[in-house]
Amino acid sequence: MLNRRDLIKYGSAGAAVAVLGVPQLALAETVPTTDDRIKEFTGGAQIGEGKVSLSTPEIAENGNTVPVEVSVESPMTAEDHVAEVLILADGNPRPGVATFKFTEMSGEAFASTRIRLAMTQDVVAVAKMSDGTFQMARNTVKVTIGGCGG
Numbered sequence: 001m002l003n004r005r006d007l008i009k010y011g012s013a014g015a016a017v018a019v020l021g022v023p024q025l026a027l028a029e030t031v032p033t034t035d036d037r038i039k040e041f042t043g044g045a046q047i048g049e050g051k052v053s054l055s056t057p058e059i060a061e062n063g064n065t066v067p068v069e070v071s072v073e074s075p076m077t078a079e080d081h082v083a084e085v086l087i088l089a090d091g092n093p094r095p096g097v098a099t100f101k102f103t104e105m106s107g108e109a110f111a112s113t114r115i116r117l118a119m120t121q122d123v124v125a126v127a128k129m130s131d132g133t134f135q136m137a138r139n140t141v142k143v144t145i146g147g148c149g150g
């Protein structure tokens with residue numbers, strides 16, 4: 001049951017939304033897209049393909065916990081190693097999922113995690129090599145139920 005104070009509180013909140021408008025509230029925080037995040041990560045550099053292996057299920061029965069493994073072909077020496085790997089899920093409200101950092105002391109460039117996917121979408125892995133080049137892999141994951149967006 002609503003009392004007078006609750007009625008005033010909710011009425012004030014409704015009036016604020018009416019005055020400020022919902023679109024203006026939504027514009028207050030702009031979330032970068034997958035392409036924006038890739039450009040930011042690579043500095044707009046050319047991206048190659050072939051050295052990154054991205055393992056994801058073809059179909060995820062539950063989008064709340066989707067296993068992802070990424071590995072990058074590299075000798076992992078001081079002169080030639082993987083520096084970072086960025087994982088993105090382009091259909092999520094916030095596409096940046098994880099960033100893994102490596103050094104030549106890592107031994108191999110491999111990481112695994114579980115991510116949350118909002119819907120059927122591409123999962124992207126971009127690797128930054130020690131020489132400043134970039135490699136990428138992309139897989140589509142079909143999400144059948146659950147997920148962070150419904």
